[in-house]
Amino acid sequence: MQYFVNVTLTGLTEGMVYSAFALALVLIWRSTRIVNFAQGSMAAATTFIALALIQAGQSYWVALVVALLSGLLLGAIVERVVIRPVEGGPELNAVIVTLGLFVAIQAAIAIVFGSAFQSFPTPFGLEGFQIGDNRIALTPNSVWVIAAVLVTMALLVVLFRFTRIGLAMRASAFGQEVARLLGVRVGRMLTLGWALAAVVGSLAGLLIAGGEFVYPAYMDSLIVFGFVAAVLGGLDSPIGAIVGGLILGLALSYVSGYVERGSALVNVAALVILMVVLLVRPGGLFASSTARRA
């Protein structure tokens, strides 16, 4: 029973990170109909910036803020320079461009920061809380992870629901032509959308890195998990992305917790879940449209 609780808690914590990452993908998908496969590499880049700052003696929080800001900048630059020319074009071109970014940024990280495994610090402890005689798998760090993701989501809700700029962004995503006629600077909104998504993605990258080893390709699995979570939720729905992330986190945690040598199977399990969802319920759990049929 205690084991089950611990596996579940681990799954929920990791699921929160997948949710955040899936949310970043959904933000971009809603506004530009592009799946940003470079999201993982971009997040890894900002994580390495944070790591360099921490190694230079800065505090975790300074590094976090700088990493998120550089994520913002990176997202905006990427959208302006390489995504803008293929926006609205054939979807294969956009896919290939984001894949090119994916591999280019990953290689650039290896060139600048080296490809060795480096440990990434956490701001809080990794010892589980004590409840009675048992130590549970909920650590101060996982509380921080969950809180950070929840606060980010709340901020996004506030932004999109209650601010003019959020309204303008929703309008640009909903109908570019109409939004433009109403005086919305659609181009700027798209750039802002990519920048915000990159911030959320960077946060997910920093959270998953905490207490682990990072190397240039450490986000490869997360991009897959984020994509699976987003597709579980229907790729169009932010709520779906969050629920999808939690479901995926739990499922993968059970696989690695209950199957012998299951940790080697986590990526395969994600693949199986994705295939089942795409074949059985191609609209995802929360889809509002049937956009994915060929």
Add this chain to the structure above:
Amino acid sequence: MSDLQSPANTTAESNRAGGKASEDAPTEATAGADQPTATRRRSLLPSSTLLRHLLVLLIGAVGAVVLLETTDPFTNSQLATLTYYAIAAGGLTVLTGMNGQISLGHGALMAVGAYTTALFLSADEPLPLPLILLAAIVTATAVGALVGVAAARLHGPYLAGATLALAVGLPGLAIYFHDVLGGEQGMRVRAPRAPEAFESFISAVSGNSATNTKWLAYLGAICLLITYFLLANLIRSRIGRTWRAVRDQEVAAELAGINLGAWRVLAFVVSAAAAGLAGGVLALVVRLAAPSGFTLVLSLALLTAIVIGGLGSLLGALLGSALLVFLPPFVTDLGTGWGLDNTEAAQLAPFVYGVVLIVAMIFAPAGVVGSLRMRWLTRQAKRSAARASRG
């Protein structure tokens, strides 16, 4: 005369064969693949497609022998590497170029072929090599069919994501079944020795010593020539035309009674077969089948090869594969020259792949071959228009 020139004839011919270009020059990424079909002009080459391809095959075979016998052993091993990249890229060309489906999972399918080959070769009394490679093809085809059935329902980013999950997930199986598949270390491959006939052939042709490296390069070249011959015929056949119809005009194709899903699955199966063979050749050439050999970067490198060559052209796939082989040593040298250490310089190659993908998609979506072909077609169109106005 080089190995690279042989399919050049194919495109030259197909260009010669198609005299007229359509007014609306295609602009999509896959447009470079379109073979013009119009009045045939006089040509020295046989008019039958099969005969023409056989002729090219023959030239290619002679070219391969000349190339392999005039170059040093290191280049020979580089050319062996080129053959498996080119086989896989050829398969991907059919899938992405002809049928418009993207796949990031071809590295994983190559892994299936490589592990199958390694398993069969590890037997005490291994089967004959052609049978083993056939087994690699069959296994990869089976996996490809499974993926293809799922992929046929997907498009664009969904397909990319699903095949990305395949590329990241499948190598995990090699670690899970580490008793059989060797885990992280992978499986050593015992490459079979060259037959006697090969040694006498080499000594008769050039008098060079028939090393095992040379034998593997020849083996790769033979597989490459056969694969490209079959694929070229497939592309020019009714099947190829149907694939293009599915790619370009879904609705019209469906109205014409084409079952879109079935044809997509077929394209996936064909390209998976090529990937399986490529994996088998890779296992023989590298003499190792390990998860680290089939990373995402491999799949993305294959994608780079077909994009830069021009989506949908086998010649483009071959040129792109040559780039994959000859570019990394070049940029690595450049990197060490700039003061990077070896591991950092080794990352320059994937960096260049990424940049090339981005730049190609933004500035020349039709790739090298496609852009040249498009320019040629435009010139032809202008010329025929001028002729028409004069006449």
